[in-house]
Amino acid sequence: MDTVRAVEVETRLNPDVEFDAVIIGAGVAGLYQLYRLRELGLRVQVFETGSGLGGTWYWNRYPGARFDSESWTYGYSFSKELLEEWDWEEHFSAQPHTERYLNYVADKFDLRRNIQFNSRVVAAHWDETARKWDLELEGGVHHTARFIVTAVGVLSAAVMPTIPGIDKFTGISRHTHRWPKEDIDVAGKRVGIIGTGATAVQTIQTIAKSVGHLTVFQRTPNWCFPLNNSKISPEEMVDIKARYPEILARCLETPSCYIHGPDPRNALEVTPDEREAFWENLYRTPGFGQWQGNFNDVLTDRAANKLASEFAARKIRERVKDQAVAEKLIPKNHGFGMRRIPLETRYYEVYNQPNVELVDVNDTPIESITMHGIKTSDREREFDVIIYATGFDSITGAFERIDIRGIDGLELKQAWRDGPETYLGVFAAGFPNLLMAMGPHGGLSNYTRTAEYGVEWITDVISFAIERGLTHVDATPAAATEWTEHVHTLGEGLLMNEVGSWMTGVNRNVEGKQAPRIMRYSGGHPAYREHCDAVAAAGYTGLTMS
Ligand code: NAP
Numbered sequence: 001m002d003t004v005r006a007v008e009v010e011t012r013l014n015p016d017v018e019f020d021a022v023i024i025g026a027g028v029a030g031l032y033q034l035y036r037l038r039e040l041g042l043r044v045q046v047f048e049t050g051s052g053l054g055g056t057w058y059w060n061r062y063p064g065a066r067f068d069s070e071s072w073t074y075g076y077s078f079s080k081e082l083l084e085e086w087d088w089e090e091h092f093s094a095q096p097h098t099e100r101y102l103n104y105v106a107d108k109f110d111l112r113r114n115i116q117f118n119s120r121v122v123a124a125h126w127d128e129t130a131r132k133w134d135l136e137l138e139g140g141v142h143h144t145a146r147f148i149v150t151a152v153g154v155l156s157a158a159v160m161p162t163i164p165g166i167d168k169f170t171g172i173s174r175h176t177h178r179w180p181k182e183d184i185d186v187a188g189k190r191v192g193i194i195g196t197g198a199t200a201v202q203t204i205q206t207i208a209k210s211v212g213h214l215t216v217f218q219r220t221p222n223w224c225f226p227l228n229n230s231k232i233s234p235e236e237m238v239d240i241k242a243r244y245p246e247i248l249a250r251c252l253e254t255p256s257c258y259i260h261g262p263d264p265r266n267a268l269e270v271t272p273d274e275r276e277a278f279w280e281n282l283y284r285t286p287g288f289g290q291w292q293g294n295f296n297d298v299l300t301d302r303a304a305n306k307l308a309s310e311f312a313a314r315k316i317r318e319r320v321k322d323q324a325v326a327e328k329l330i331p332k333n334h335g336f337g338m339r340r341i342p343l344e345t346r347y348y349e350v351y352n353q354p355n356v357e358l359v360d361v362n363d364t365p366i367e368s369i370t371m372h373g374i375k376t377s378d379r380e381r382e383f384d385v386i387i388y389a390t391g392f393d394s395i396t397g398a399f400e401r402i403d404i405r406g407i408d409g410l411e412l413k414q415a416w417r418d419g420p421e422t423y424l425g426v427f428a429a430g431f432p433n434l435l436m437a438m439g440p441h442g443g444l445s446n447y448t449r450t451a452e453y454g455v456e457w458i459t460d461v462i463s464f465a466i467e468r469g470l471t472h473v474d475a476t477p478a479a480a481t482e483w484t485e486h487v488h489t490l491g492e493g494l495l496m497n498e499v500g501s502w503m504t505g506v507n508r509n510v511e512g513k514q515a516p517r518i519m520r521y522s523g524g525h526p527a528y529r530e531h532c533d534a535v536a537a538a539g540y541t542g543l544t545m546s
Pocket of ligand 1: 065066067068069155161162163194195196197198199200202217218219220340361366389390391392502508509
């Protein structure tokens with residue numbers, strides 16, 4: 001539909017609606033959604049909590065923050081010109097460069113004029129009579145919109161631990177997700193860090209070079225593998241640009257849209273020598289090859305997984321000099337790849353430094369945060385800086401922090417109390433005209449690759465509705481139930497769905513989020529796309545539109 005007609009159609013039908021669409025969040029998905037909806041000629045507004053754009057890449061400024069997807073698989077693919085213009089500096093781009101990239105995109109496509117920063121959406125209530133959403137921003141300002149697209153991210157609701165005394169500390173303390181733009185000078189300081197997830201690993205390996213003393217408080221070790229990052233030379237970037245069609249096509253073939261796809265062989269079927277050689281080679285390969293490009297049975301077969309875990313444990317023992325420390329760093333409660341593996345650069349070697357201490361909080365639990373530091377069951381340690389790398393209320397957390405109410409005042413949080421129920425990860429039944437970019441049970445994988453698809457699918461539904469003058473689009477309860485059951489069935493038997501991690505919606509600091517749940521579609525992105533394409537081709541089965 002051409003721009004002028006779209007605006008005319010909508011204005012005629014809904015003279016009292018302020019925005020045709022509101023997008024919540026100016027991260028990777030939100031920016032692209034804005035670009036696409038504006039192409040339809042809609043009155044679109046993005047509300048963004050931060051004072052700048054980029055979402056994950058705006059907030060996560062902690063030391064060492066960088067991609068673990070290959071940079072050249074993470075950029076947007078919708079504009080050939082953009083692909084041609086942008087030069088990645090490293091195979092795994094650091095946060096400042098990625099933030100610059102997203103700002104470059106926003107400037108190139110003049111996106112900023114429809115983004116309102118410093119604007120947290122605190123409530124969204126559906127008005128069934130007017131067929132519009134009423135949105136409330138922090139501070140009390142209200143806006144109305146025909147459609148809402150949530151682009152709130154999957155790891156954006158940061159969580160502090162529930163340790164007594166957390167407000168008492170008189171030094172500097174920060175959650176990694178709230179690292180200040182002006183940075184924190186840790187040089188020569190006594191630093192304590194709580195957490196050993198992917199964020200902590202990047203932080204620890206970076207600050208260990210300059211701190212005076214570092215104490216790492218670990219509750220659950222993770223299986224960390226080398227990132228094997230390197231700079232991209234100008235010649236190599238020319239080559240990457242020439243190969244973009246092939247690179248992007250490859251990403252669309254693999255289950256998680258990384259460049260790495262599973263090896264068709266089973267670990268249990270090859271000889272021990274072949275297995276060892278393959279794993280040694282993966283250990284030297286950049287990126288997620290170890291996780292996404294491993295033998296076919298490693299994430300599903302317990303015996304294969306045990307062998308992969310033994311290989312990984314051996315590597316830790318080789319790299320950490322003190323074997324008692326090495327044992328603490330080897331996960332015992334989950335096998336290799338059951339949680340997202342942190343990718344590291346000389347992380348394990350940090351524990352060979354004399355100024356670094358590893359505290360296993362299972363042996364000596366943290367009792368409190370004090371004025372001067374952290375008190376464990378055996379003693380108090382004093383710090384100048386405490387870093388909370390304690391993760392997120394993942395996938396559904398960002399939704400639950402907004403008071404979202406659909407038909408008859410139905411609360412989304414209440415509707416999802418036993419776990420999310422969505423249709424295709426995009427719709428929640430009873431919440432008309434609310435579309436989730438990268439919602440639960442959708443195609444969450446290599447972020448930009450999968451967000452682009454989700455955004456385009458959402459754009460098509462909205463366009464379909466507007467062209468026909470339809471102002472009420474909702475999933476049928478039956479379709480949502482069927483999709484949720486389908487996602488659960490697909491997720492059964494996958495070892496990673498049995499383990500507590502952000503991928504299964506577990507955060508031990510959040511009430512009601514203690515047990516693993518199936519939160520992600522695990523049939524692989526190609527199958528997800530096939531499903532969504534078929535729904536669209538059939539005129540949006542599973543949706544009611546009026
Ligand atoms: P996370 O994996 O959830 O890790 C949080 C850490 O904090 C865990 O080690 C957790 O221990 C610990 N923790 C929480 N409360 C604690 C307490 N009271 N006492 C002791 N320890 C406590 O979060 P994350 O490290 O921020 O990473 C989340 C995800 O973000 C990653 O898996 C990845 O997908 C993404 N990420 C990506 C990149 C990248 O692309 N390069 C970088 C960083 C993060 P338990 O495990 O025992 O709960």
